[in-house]
Ligand SMILES: NC(=O)C1=CN([C@@H]2O[C@H](COP(=O)(O)OP(=O)(O)OC[C@H]3O[C@@H](n4cnc5c(N)ncnc54)[C@H](O)[C@@H]3O)[C@@H](O)[C@H]2O)C=CC1
């Protein structure tokens with residue numbers, strides 16, 4: 296007797312657990328996608344026959360390498376570098392690099408796996424990949440970060456190329472690191488290959504709006520979800536977690552769209568400013584000084600800083616979690632809902648635990664999963680690649696308009712897939728089905744590879 300779609304999916308998950316032991320975050324990301332795919336297999340039995348899901352769950356290539364470097368005192372350090380080239384059905388591998396002490400293969404694989412579907416949702420020709428290292432840039436001098444980046448690229452360069460694999464930033468990797476990485480790539484290859492990295496500086500091949508894009512996109516996505524429910528961000532109280540690249544620009548765009556953003560966080564605590572966060576001070580503390588949020592509170596009299604508890608205790612109508620994975624659990628979600636939260640747009644990758652997502656679902660809150668809500672960053676990276684390929688440079692206004700349209704289209708395609716598969720409003724299901732279908736369709740055309 297033919298197996299049911301649900302039992303095929305269960306079998307695939309068991310196989311993923313067996314083949315990738317002790318990679319919890321990867322298991323979590325796979326589980327979430329698989330939970331949406333049984334109805335797709337029912338309509339497309341060819342994906343079961345051709346083992347399309349099994350192939351998507353297995354990276355095309357995984358690179359792990361030693362990164363030796365010397366600190367300012369002459370001490371030698373050894374870190375571990377990773378690049379997981381997950382899926383190239385739609386284009387060159389595309390996805391950021393994360394430098395954080397917690398990085399190990401399971402985190403890079405969860406991020407790379409998410410990236411496959413996210414990149415497909417943008418509608419642009421980019422495959423999925425992710426990389427990074429267990430290096431902690433915190434407290435390191437510019438010279439140390441530069442030496443680390445040079446050593447990292449000295450191995451990674453052979454795997455990259457504008458038609459092969461195009462990294463960008465993620466946690467701990469911003470324009471400073473992209474600059475050092477690009478410089479080393481150029482030096483080793485003797486090629487000015489602008490399209491090999493995105494998130495570059497504006498004076499040397501970077502695109503306007505890339506810095507702002509992920510946070511702007513997450514705010515646009517919140518706005519799309521609210522608009523689908525007949526309301527808007529105007530006058531809403533918003534809480535954003537994190538205070539890095541994504542968080543800062545989510546604060547900026549949500550404020551521009553009329554919201555009052557009253558709190559954000561970092562790994563040392565959170566600040567609440569009922570008057571609305573002062574973005575100029577926030578950027579000075581975080582982007583210029585690379586300091587702690589406590590110094591925001593020292594400068595802004597209306598703000599209070601807390602080192603205990605969670606930013607999710609702060610009542611709000613819209614939450615934009617933009618720090619890191621699994622930062623918002625079931626209890627946080629229940630508290631947010633009790634406090635009147637009606638929409639959540641994931642600026643970070645997988646910031647809400649499965650329990651939290653379930654709480655939002657049951658409460659009927661609008662929920663934008665990261666692979667849709669934070670896709671504005673990678674989409675704008677693809678626009679940077681377009682500009683590099685045509686040796687062009689677009690205006691801020693033009694690029695932001697493209698980003699806004701892309702976020703609108705992503706919301707629309709997720710909503711449509713959710714509707715088509717009988718779960719209107721379920722954007723998790725819609726994003727997984729829509730992203731998967733685009734990748735599966737291309738893989739089908741390419742044969743068994
Ligand atoms: N940079 C980008 O374009 C994109 C980033 N993302 C995701 O957004 C999230 C944030 O990334 P970025 O802003 O680029 O990184 P970042 O390094 O600029 O900022 C990370 C922020 O999160 C905070 N943070 C990290 N771990 C934390 C913890 N355990 N508890 C509380 N706060 C913590 C840091 O203090 C910092 O404020 C990540 O999940 C990343 O994968 C997603 C799409 C694109």
Ligand SMILES: O=C(O)CCC(=O)C(=O)O
Nearest residue numbers: 390391463465672673676
């Ligand atoms: O811009 C990119 O290529 C990568 C962005 C990223 O890492 C992400 O979407 O999580």
